[in-house]
Amino acid sequence: MYISLRDTSPAPKTRRTGARVSSVVITLGIVSMLTDVSSESVSAILPLYITGVIGLSMVAYGFLDGLYQGVSAVVRIGAGWVSDRGDQPKWVAFFGYGLSAIARVGLLIATGFGALTAVITADRIGKGVRTAPRDAMISAASAPDDLGRSFGVHRMLDTVGAALGPLLAFVILLLIPDGYSTVFVVSLAFAVLGLAVLGLMVPGSRRAAAAQVAAGGAVASAEGAAHAETAAELRPRFRWAQLRDPRLRRLLIAAGLLGLLTVGDGFIYLLLQSRGAFAAEFFPLLYVGTNVAFLALAVPLGRLADRIGRARLFVIGHLALLGAYVVAAIPVSGVAITVLCLLLLGAFYAATDGILAALASQFTPAAARATGIASAQTVVAVSRLVASTGFGLLWVVWGRESAITGIAIALALVIPAAALLLATPRRPRSVAE
16 A cells, blocks of 8 residues: 555546636735735734834733734634534634724734734634635535645735735835834725725625636636536535534644644844844734745646645645744844745745645635634634744744744654644555556
């Protein structure tokens, strides 16, 4: 018996030409792009704003970063369940985007630890509500064989916003050195714009999205058209038993283990900034570098995942994260080291972010898809909350270099275990074959 990280047994291949990504996926990508300009312009200045402007400790920052990474977990499964039960993922997502927009207003008046905790919690709950319904709409609007491509295109557009947001923050701080409030106001404007695009331009249910795909010819093959027609029919009833697929269970365990060793990017950027001693206004450019790498790699790695196996690429992506930890830990500074670290972080996100949703979607039936995706995202969110909070304590107790070195060693040990969890047995070929 051979062990393979391919997701399923090989299926008969059909030759497809001219396959395109659904207009629903493109529109959702534009919504995410505008929203990410909003959220990433804020997240790019939060580490310095919390530790430098407000003057909170590194432990407090670790707690707030943990909230930023993981508090969305408390609502993800519930939002996915509501989306599946009502077949209205658009309006569940709309509520989540709206809550995050309201949180931008809170940033203008929050000046202490308690107020920041409340604002970050509201913003991240909004993210938790919207993510699974949005990804379920992407999945419903895509042919099964093109899930990696569709999620890659969406993440590419999402990452355009994630790159523009920190760049916008950099320009504002360059022109106004203490212009943090200006960043918050601009962030609010982009959040409202993204909300408007979602409300006006995205179909309201999975059936409507699938019908738009079929009408617009976004799925060119006969197989893709049949998928869209099937998705447009009356949806089957949701049952929790539909989430009992052993492959989904193994995915949740592997993603949770790896998430426990995925610390927030802000810690890595603070380490690079302390070693390089560059001016504070250049700090947002670190986020730009990571997101540009993500942008360049999202679609190619999505296509690669469809060819070599999504589980395999998910594991490879964490090897890139390990490389980023190693580069951040070595006692060397300079532009080349910083750029290499940012490239590795970008590759990690391109190989794991959309791929996780595609894997969870693959392991759940259509009626439970949003809940299945939400389950995987919940596990990752909770584990990353623990990772960031714990790393803040390690930073204080061990020191920054020792803390990142310890996390790198632990990740190197866990990656092979995750690969075994995601591996599926493949029957050996017979002599006749």
